[in-house]
Amino acid sequence: MTTEAEAKLEIAQASRILFGEAILDAFGHVSRRHPDRPDRFLISRSLAPGQVTPTDVLEVDFDGKAVSDAAPRLFLERFIHAEIYRQRRDVDAVVHSHAMGVLPFAAVPTARVQPICHMCGFLRDTPSPFDVADHAGPGSDLLIRNSELGAALAKHLGAAAVTLMRGHGYTAVGASIAEATYRAIYTARNCEAQQSAHVLGMPVYLTAAEAEATEASVISQITRPWDLWCEQYPVPADQAA
Ligand SMILES: [Zn+2]
Structure with a gap:
């Protein structure tokens, strides 16, 4: 059973890992469903991921409001997390990234992310890109700034x-x-490999059955990369309490 303190440390740790792997930079965020309150989640205050410590992590409800009255500034796009947790009971963690290696697939209407190797079977049912203009109209800043946009993204x-x-x-x-x-991390790696493969010719992607089987294999070993990354990108000991 994970405690709240352990969950906050996990967020600080994941933030460091995702910054170290160039998935997050000064922007983007990671959250976790609250271990004791499934109707709330834990996320850092508005801060660059590489600087997050457990003391920066706050409890937020599904309306995007901090539970504490004295809460500092929150991420503008916390509604991404809130609405996914509201709609997906099977989800206990969310990462939102602007990694440049993925963006071509989000910009070219005919491009589709597909699993190109056995490490990326989880991408098998990736929908076509979400277009915020369908919900926010033309001229928005593209950010998921409220519950309505978050709900549309989660749907x-x-x-x-x-x-x-x-x-x-x-x-x-x-x-x-x-x-x-x-x-x-592996969404970005898949996009980079997929784009490289297209230079050579038309790739052969994993079949749906292969993608499902390989995903099960990876999930059974998910602690291996996590443990490696924790060692590679540690939260400084004096900040981990
Ligand atoms: Zn964003």
Whole structure:
């Protein structure tokens, strides 16, 4: 059973990993469903991911409001997380990224992310990119700034692991913070390999059955990359309490 303190440390740890792997930069964020309150989640205050410590992590409800009265500034796009947790009971962690390697697939209408190798079977049901203009109208800043846009994004994600967001980035989910972190990293790696393969010719992607089987294999070993990344990108000991 994960405690709230352990969950906050997990968020700080995942933030460091995703920054170290160039999935997040000064922007983007990672969250986790609250271990004791499934109707709330934990996310850092508005801060660059590489600087997040457990003391920066706050409890937020599904309306995007901090539970504490004295809460500092929150991420503008916290509604991505809130509405996915509201709609997907199987999801316990969410990563939102603007990684440049993924953006071509979110910008070219005919491009589709497809699993190109056995590490990326989770991408098999990735929908076409979410277009915020369908919901916010033309001329928005593309950010998921409120519950309505968050709900539209969560509905678009459906039962998938990842959704791309036109002109913006992508959002990956998982049943644990290790799984969501893995998926966020390997979405970017898949996009880079897929684009490279297209230079050579038309790739042969994993079949749906292969993607499902390989995903099960990876999930059974999900602690291996997580443990490696924790060692590679540690939260400084004096900040981990
Ligand atoms: Zn964003």
